[in-house]
Every structure is written in C-alpha cells, then in structure tokens.
Amino acid sequence: MRTLVLEAQQRLSLAEVDDVRAAAGESLVRVDWSGICGTDVHGFVQGEPLRSMPIVMGHEFTGTIVGTDQRVVVNPRVVCRVCDHCGSGRTQLCQDAVTLGVHRPGGFADLVAVPTGQLVALPDDLDARLAALTEPLAVGLHGANTLGDHRHLDGLRVGIIGGGLVGLSMALVLRSRGAEVHVADLSPERQAQARRHGIEHVGERLSGDFDATVEAVGHHAARRASLEQLRAGGVTVWIGLDTAPAEVEIPPLVRGERTITTSYCYTGAEFEAAVELCRQFQVDELEIVSLGDGPAVFERLHGGSAPTSARTLFAVGER
Numbered sequence: 001m002r003t004l005v006l007e008a009q010q011r012l013s014l015a016e017v018d019d020v021r022a023a024a025g026e027s028l029v030r031v032d033w034s035g036i037c038g039t040d041v042h043g044f045v046q047g048e049p050l051r052s053m054p055i056v057m058g059h060e061f062t063g064t065i066v067g068t069d070q071r072v073v074v075n076p077r078v079v080c081r082v083c084d085h086c087g088s089g090r091t092q093l094c095q096d097a098v099t100l101g102v103h104r105p106g107g108f109a110d111l112v113a114v115p116t117g118q119l120v121a122l123p124d125d126l127d128a129r130l131a132a133l134t135e136p137l138a139v140g141l142h143g144a145n146t147l148g149d150h151r152h153l154d155g156l157r158v159g160i161i162g163g164g165l166v167g168l169s170m171a172l173v174l175r176s177r178g179a180e181v182h183v184a185d186l187s188p189e190r191q192a193q194a195r196r197h198g199i200e201h202v203g204e205r206l207s208g209d210f211d212a213t214v215e216a217v218g219h220h221a222a223r224r225a226s227l228e229q230l231r232a233g234g235v236t237v238w239i240g241l242d243t244a245p246a247e248v249e250i251p252p253l254v255r256g257e258r259t260i261t262t263s264y265c266y267t268g269a270e271f272e273a274a275v276e277l278c279r280q281f282q283v284d285e286l287e288i289v290s291l292g293d294g295p296a297v298f299e300r301l302h303g304g305s306a307p308t309s310a311r312t313l314f315a316v317g318e319r
Helices: 038-046 134-148 165-176 188-196 220-228 250-255 268-280 291-302
Strands: 002-008 011-016 026-036 060-065 071-074 111-115 119-121 157-161 180-184 201-203 210-215 230-238 259-262 286-289 311-314
Touching: 002 291, 011 291, 026 071, 026 291, 038 291, 060 134, 119 268, 134 165, 134 210, 134 230, 134 268, 157 165, 157 220, 165 180, 165 188, 165 268, 188 201, 210 220, 220 230, 286 291, 291 311
Parallel strands: 157 180, 157 210, 180 201, 210 230, 230 259, 286 311
Antiparallel strands: 002 011, 026 060, 026 111, 026 311, 060 071, 071 119
C-alpha cells in the first residue's frame, strides 16, 4: 500500500509498505478522499512538536470499510471515554485523546486501521468528496455552539475574522440561527467564496462594533482585532492556534465586561452533526490532487500558493 510519510521537517516521501492490519476493536478503512488541513502544512513546515515523526498525516478523510460496501467518514480524535470530561460529554477536553494523522497514522495512505467507534456512516446521497470536509466543519460547529452558550443569537451582530472552512462554516451556522454575520479575510478568493455562500457582509477587515467576534485565523493581530471591535458586554471566541503571546489591554476588558472564551475541536455528536453541513458546499469548490504529487503539493502550499478552493483533497482511492 502507498503511504505519504512526513519523515522530518519539510521532508515528505511516498513509500510502498506492507498493508496494515486491524487490531481488536479496529476496522480497516480503504481511504477514498483525504483533505489537507492548514495544520498539516504547519506540521510539514515546523515538524515537532506539531507532529510525531515519522508520521502518516491526514485527519480529514472518507473511505470504505474493507470487506463491505459501507462508506464512512472518520472522526480522527480518539478519546479515552473514561475520564471526567468524557463522562460529562465534553470529549473535546479529554487530555488523553490521540488524533489520527498526528499521534498515529492517518489518511494519507491507501489503508488505515481505525478504532471502530470513530466511524460515521455516510448517507447514500452525500458525495464522499464533500464528506471529507466534516472535520473542519465540526470545528466551526463547535465554535458556533460555544458562542450560543453565552447569549441568544437572534439579531446578534457577529464579526468573524478568517474566512477559511472553520470561519465560513461558523458563519453559515450562526446565520441560520438568526445572527447578522460579517466575515473578514485578506484573501480575495475566500471573500468570494463567502459571498457565493450568501454572506452579505464580507471584506478584508471588520467594520464597526460587534456583539460578538470570532478569531479563526490563529494570529495575534487577529486576536487583537477581535477585542478592539467588541462592544461592551460582548464575547469573543478564539479558535485559531497561535504560539505568540496574546497582548490584552486589561482596563477596557474589565470596564466593558468583555468576555474572552475559546473553542477547541468538537464532541462526537457535533462531528456527526457536521456531516449534514457538508451539503452546503459544492464539489467544484474542491481542488483534487494525486497522492503521488503529495510532496510537490505541500511545497506549493508552504510557498503560499494556496488554492482558490475550499479544500485540497488527495484522491487516494483513484490511481
């Protein structure tokens, strides 16, 4: 079987290895489509500690259970199911969780052994290419639910910084719940995509003050903007991961009773719910590439030549 292996920092190679076997409690999945996440590109560039190397990356993938015709999308976040967080349903906080494609082999391969409990059956009428978007859309759904815990959303003015899949999916969910959504992104392609999805207020930067803001970029400047344009009594949700220290001016935060909260990953229920969100996208919004072109594709993405698509997918199941 083929595997695309991150051997070292900025070194990917396509290798032929023996087929993997499923252990007890696992299912063998033949991968069909596997998405390239921005965190995969960061892992390629930075190596440790973002990825344990060598590693087969890929945590956004669909496939078919070997020996059956059952199509599935894989929830890559494997939680312990026994800790207090898992017991309370807040599985996104499990401290013993491992992620396929990060801590153990993922979907940049022909075959993957997956804990059977991580498999979600796909509806017959859902294109498996679109279903490969489930994981990032689940992140956006959880972010929207995090904001929904703080106030009623009907009429809420929400500014989202970052128009990638996470920010866009969050915008679509919040709009469906009655919020007036604004999306800011420096990329003209992402701005255009947000408009195609019916988001009316789109631009390079947010304009005005907001009842709630979202930082979905992972950059300290975006975090600062999320606070600067937040009304008194408002809440900002930080989703993006950034290692730079967050510079926060405390007096306006305290005097305005502004709230900073964060959102990480998703619960199992949110992952399953996100499958239906995939229907809001179109196949022509995807860039399809060959697994064999993986090293060149990562070099291109690392160089800043991002696709004008919602996601780049490896067509693993097609040779």
